[in-house]
Each structure stands twice: as C-alpha cells, then as structure tokens.
Amino acid sequence: MQVPIREIDPWRAQYFEKVNCPADVFIPTEDSDAWLWNPRHRWVYDKLAVATCQGLEAAPHGIRPPRYPVFSKPIYNLKGMGVGSRTLYSAADYDAAYQPGHMWMPLLLGEHVSSDVALVDGVPRWWGHANGIPGKDGTFDYWEVHAGSESVIESTAGAWCRHHLAGYTGMANLETIGGRIIEVHLRFADQWPDLYGSGWVEALVRLYECRDWTFADHVEKPGYSVVLFLPHGRRYRHPPAVLVNQVRAMAGVSSVQISFHESVAPDRHAMPPGGFRVAIVNCWNLEAGTKARALLRDHFTA
Incomplete structure (x- = not known):
C-alpha cells in the first residue's frame, strides 16, 4: 500500500x-x-x-x-x-x-x-468551507468547518x-x-480532512486517479479545528503519548495534531507573528475542543 x-x-x-x-x-x-x-x-x-x-x-x-x-x-x-x-x-x-x-x-x-x-x-464538483476566528497578529483561535453551502x-x-x-x-x-x-x-487544507466525513479521502484519491468526483454535495455536519498557539522564544517539547491519547479519547474530539517538529529549531518553523503553533484539536463540539486545548496548554506551560 x-x-x-x-x-x-x-x-x-x-x-x-x-x-x-x-x-x-x-x-x-x-x-x-x-x-x-x-x-x-x-x-x-x-x-x-x-x-x-x-x-x-x-x-x-x-x-x-x-x-x-x-x-x-x-x-x-x-x-x-x-x-x-x-x-x-x-x-x-x-x-x-x-x-x-x-x-x-x-x-x-x-x-x-x-x-x-x-x-x-x-x-x-464539491465545496467544503471553514471560517477562521482570528486571534492576535495573524493567528487563529479556531476554524469552524461549515455544514452546507456558501452561495x-x-x-x-x-x-x-x-x-x-x-x-x-x-x-x-x-x-x-x-x-x-x-x-x-x-x-486542499490538510488540517481537517477528518471533519469532511467518512469516505472523503477515498473520493480525493479517485479525483486524481480517475479525473472524477463521487462524494456528497456538501459537508454534512459542522466541525471545529481548535488551535493552540503559545509565545515565541521557547523550545517546546511534545507531550507524552498517554496525554495525547487521553485528549483524543475525549467525547466530541475527532483527532489531535502536535503540530511542530521537536527536533527543528523554533525559528526554522513558518509561524505568524502572534505565536508558535504547538497543537490542533479537531472536534465535533467546540466546548470539547476548548477543554482538550486547555489540557494540552497545561502541559506546555507547566
């Protein structure tokens, strides 16, 4: 494979x-x-x-x-x-x-x-839309993946x-x-393909293989991609796998990304002026995503 x-x-x-x-x-x-x-x-x-x-x-x-x-x-x-x-x-x-x-x-x-x-x-042949809720200086607090169309x-x-x-x-x-x-x-935006629904990645492969698109007309239900930015100037470490698995298992959470290379110097990452992105939580419920982000923030700021 x-x-x-x-x-x-x-x-x-x-x-x-x-x-x-x-x-x-x-x-x-x-x-x-x-x-x-x-x-x-x-x-x-x-x-x-x-x-x-x-x-x-x-x-x-x-x-x-x-x-x-x-x-x-x-x-x-x-x-x-x-x-x-x-x-x-x-x-x-x-x-x-x-x-x-x-x-x-x-x-x-x-x-x-x-x-x-x-x-x-x-x-x-298909659209998926997400609007960004801005943070400070080029960062985003979270993205909302829309259900339905944007005419x-x-x-x-x-x-x-x-x-x-x-x-x-x-x-x-x-x-x-x-x-x-x-x-x-x-x-495409590879930050939240899990929020597009089951079968979407298979349709993506078919698009490039067969030059055709077979999938639902629009995203069926809303989702959220909640982002954790922390201050520049510090070298962050990945959280332990047990914590990541704990966050991933929370009700309403779809996936967790620890979104930086631990072995790469911070200034070698492309980041906005307002912060260094350390994690992303994709979820079906914004409250769940916010709680999950708080758990990760506690680790990084301890």
Missing part, C-alpha cells in the same frame, strides 16, 4: 495512512509540490496577479499606496502561516515595512473563509475557477475575505 498524500508533516499522516492508492498517483498537500507538479496553473501562487485579476487595487512595494490602510504581504509565500504579512496604516508604516518581493492590496473586511473545492477541468463564494469563486483554472483537475484551496479571493493553492 502506498500512502496517497505527499505529506511532509507527520502529525497529518494519520488522515491518509489507511487509504490505498496507485503508485503513480501523486496528491500534494504542500504548495511546493503543487507548484512543481502544475506548471500550467502555478501562476495562481502570485498573489499580486490574483488580486489584480479581480480588479483589486494592488502593487508591489516600490509603488506607494494612494491611500491607507492597506494589507502588505509577500507576493509569493509557499510556506503559508501568514509569514511577513501586516497591516500598514500610514506612509510611515509603508516606509518602515518596505521589502523587495512584497506587495500591498486593500485591507478587506468581512469573514475570512478557507474553501476547498474539487475541480474537474476547472469546474467545481456567494460558490458563485463568485466558482466562476473564477471556471475561467482561470480551466484544464485543471484536482483540489484547490481558496482563501477569501468578504467573498474576494486573497490566496489560491493547488491543494
């Missing part, structure tokens, strides 16, 4: 290791793999191009914004996690933040939604996919704020 997902984060292999897959099927979870394997459509990783093709006012650093506030970020960032992103409120902020390879765009308002979409020749996103982003991703078959992840696309990834 070959694990079907090219997964470099060992804490997420749990979602894929029991699903069989032909040896010649390659499914990316990392943007670096997706960029290499999809040369025709890799341009979507250019965040400046994604912004301007929607008619948003945006430019690279070196072109001064005509008004403030704006949102600044790298034009390319294959590591994710909001690295290098910030809000600029004035010309003084812009001068202090100037960096080659970065861009600015409008500071969009509205709900931040991460949408996974299964595409066959650029045509959406505005599916209409506007679906039309964008049909136009710009024609010829592409596979998963895409679209991040939107207020319905406007801010990032596109030629992969």
Whole structure:
C-alpha cells in the first residue's frame, strides 16, 4: 500500500495512512509540490496577479499606496502561516515595512473563509468551507468547518475557477475575505480532512486517479479545528503519548495534531507573528475542543 498524500508533516499522516492508492498517483498537500507538479496553473501562487485579476487595487512595494490602510504581504509565500504579512496604516508604516518581493492590496473586511473545492477541468464538483476566528497578529483561535453551502463564494469563486483554472483537475484551496479571493493553492487544507466525513479521502484519491468526483454535495455536519498557539522564544517539547491519547479519547474530539517538529529549531518553523503553533484539536463540539486545548496548554506551560 502506498500512502496517497505527499505529506511532509507527520502529525497529518494519520488522515491518509489507511487509504490505498496507485503508485503513480501523486496528491500534494504542500504548495511546493503543487507548484512543481502544475506548471500550467502555478501562476495562481502570485498573489499580486490574483488580486489584480479581480480588479483589486494592488502593487508591489516600490509603488506607494494612494491611500491607507492597506494589507502588505509577500507576493509569493509557499510556506503559508501568514509569514511577513501586516497591516500598514500610514506612509510611515509603508516606509518602515518596505521589502523587495512584497506587495500591498486593500485591507478587506468581512469573514475570512478557507474553501476547498474539487475541480474537474476547472469546474467545481464539491465545496467544503471553514471560517477562521482570528486571534492576535495573524493567528487563529479556531476554524469552524461549515455544514452546507456558501452561495456567494460558490458563485463568485466558482466562476473564477471556471475561467482561470480551466484544464485543471484536482483540489484547490481558496482563501477569501468578504467573498474576494486573497490566496489560491493547488491543494486542499490538510488540517481537517477528518471533519469532511467518512469516505472523503477515498473520493480525493479517485479525483486524481480517475479525473472524477463521487462524494456528497456538501459537508454534512459542522466541525471545529481548535488551535493552540503559545509565545515565541521557547523550545517546546511534545507531550507524552498517554496525554495525547487521553485528549483524543475525549467525547466530541475527532483527532489531535502536535503540530511542530521537536527536533527543528523554533525559528526554522513558518509561524505568524502572534505565536508558535504547538497543537490542533479537531472536534465535533467546540466546548470539547476548548477543554482538550486547555489540557494540552497545561502541559506546555507547566
């Protein structure tokens, strides 16, 4: 049996290791793999191009914004996690933040939604949506995986996919704020595939193997991905397996990820300014996920 997902984060292999897959099927979870394997459509990783093709006012650093506030970020960032992103409120902020390879765009308002979409020749066949509840400085307190559809996103982003991703078959992840696309990834969000329902990973393999999609129209019930961020500047250690198993066995909890490499220096991890992510609890009940996170926090902060 070959694990079907090219997964470099060992804490997420749990979602894929029991699903069989032909040896010649390659499914990316990392943007670096997706960029290499999809040369025709890799341009979507250019965040400046994604912004301007929607008619948003945006430019690279070196072109001064005509008004403030704006949102600044790298034009390319294959590591994710909001690295290098910030809000600029004035010309003084812009001068202090100037960096080659970065861009600015409008500071969009509205709900931040991460949408996974299964595409066959650029045509959406399935959607899964999750909205992020923000923490501080680029972190998220938790994500809520929606049940049912998001009609505005599916209409506007679906039309964008049909136009710009024609010829592409596979998963895409679209991040939107207020319905406007801010990032596109030629992969799915591997943080919560267990919350999409039984059989979803098998449908994923079939999409890449047979260029077809056979699964439920939408996510059947809501779920939550509760994140534990702790302060930067400390080298954290993994909790004992008995604690992880205790948390995983809690009612309402689906899975637990200890989401960092213990043997890798903290500054080698891609993390947002607001914290270092140490754990993720996927659950069907937000209260259960919050209690589980508290148990893990007690370990890390003891």
